Amino acid sequence: MIETTPSPAKGIALKLAAVVGFVVMQAMIKAVAPHVPPGEAVFFRSAFGIVPILVWLAVTHELSGGLRVQSPLGHVWRGVIGTTAMGLGFAALAFLPLPEATAIGYATPILVVVFAALFLGEQVRIVRISAVVMGLAGVLIVLWPQFGAGAGGTEALGAGLALAGAACAALAQIQIRRLVGSERTSAIVFWFSFTATALSLLTIPFGWVMPSPTEAALLIGAGLLGGVAQILMTSAYRFADASVxxxxxxASMLFALVIGYAVFSEIPSASTLAGSAIVIAAGVLIIWREHQLGLERRKQRKAMTPPG
Known part of the structure; x- marks a missing residue:
């Protein structure tokens, strides 16, 4: 039996563990990025990420449910967009410091609000509009040195890849919102990893390489760690509300700063820190507003429920 008793402290601990796992995974990918193509990195991340996911599904007795789907095309579409986002993000790590790549990735929840209004018809009021504007301004502050005068071509390329990856990740989140209405979380997690593994094989003609033993270990470790982090993140929502x-x-920015400095000798610029602070504030504002809207919807449903 899976424990489902609410425990905010346990949910927060699991989420922080997941965040650490994902940042370390990114650092592993960044370490091999100068030699290993992003498509090959996506393969290792996805293929070896399936292993802990299958173990998790078996232990939680959700293996059959995790393999059963109601909307195969929906999973394929989510896989294509998500795999593209992953590949772009991995490619960006070859050109950007880890903190900057992390900061640009914070554009994802901001863009989710925009895309939800465009593609799902969600109503966006003044609070979330203000948060979106503030968040995009923060992203521009982070991006400005890469595209401004004196910036190198590799930095601009990395920033463009990271921003495109954030946009694709936001579109993937929109597709997930569509899938959750008919699909189990376990199915969404498993079939994304499977689809990403299959799609990554299409990049073989574009120049896969034979990784060294150290690179292979880092790639396999990134895959396993990414799968574990995915499980930790999913489990965190069993014990606490999303708003919590x-x-x-x-917190990924803190870990990215520490790992970037300790492993890659990267020192973030003032614009990266300032822009990140603004984007984080905007993201927290959106989360708070989503929580308020959720409370309002629950009150409305309760008021509409006829007395028994």
């Missing part, structure tokens, strides 16, 4: 654990996504 979601803000801890932004």
């Amino acid at each position: 654990v979601a803000p801890f996504d932004y």
Whole structure:
């Protein structure tokens, strides 16, 4: 039996563990990025990420449910967009410091609000509009040195790849919102990893390489760690509401700063720190507003429920 008793402390601990796992995974990918193509990195991340996911599904007795789908094309579409986002993000790591790539990735929840209004018809009021504007301004502050005068071509390329990856990740989140209405979370997690593994094989003609033993170990470790982090993140929402654990996504900047400095000798610029602070504030504001809207919807449903 899976424990489902609410425990905010446990949910937060699981979310922080997941965040650490994802940042370390990114650092592993960044370490091999100068030699290993992003498509090959996506293969290792996805293929070896399936292993802990299958173990998790078996232990939680959700293996059959995790393999059963109601909307195969929906999973394929989510896989294509998500795999593209992953590949772009991995490619960006070859050109950007880890903190900057992390900061640009914070554009994802901001863009989710925009895309939800465009593609799902969600109503966006003044609070979330203000948060979106503030968040995009923060992203521009982070991006400005890469595209401004004196910037090198590799930095601009890396920033463009990271921003495109964030946009694709936001579109993937929109597709997930569509899938959750008919699909189990376990199915969404498993079939994304499977689809990403299959799609990554299409990049073989574009120049896969034979990784060294060290690179192979890092790639396999990134895959396994990514799968474990995915399980930890999913499990965190079993114990606490999304509004409680979601803000801890932004702890990734702290870990990225520490790992970037300790492993890659990267020192973030003032614009990266300032822009990140603005984007984080905007993201927290969106999370708070989503929580308020959720409370309002629950009150409305309760008021509409006829007395028994």
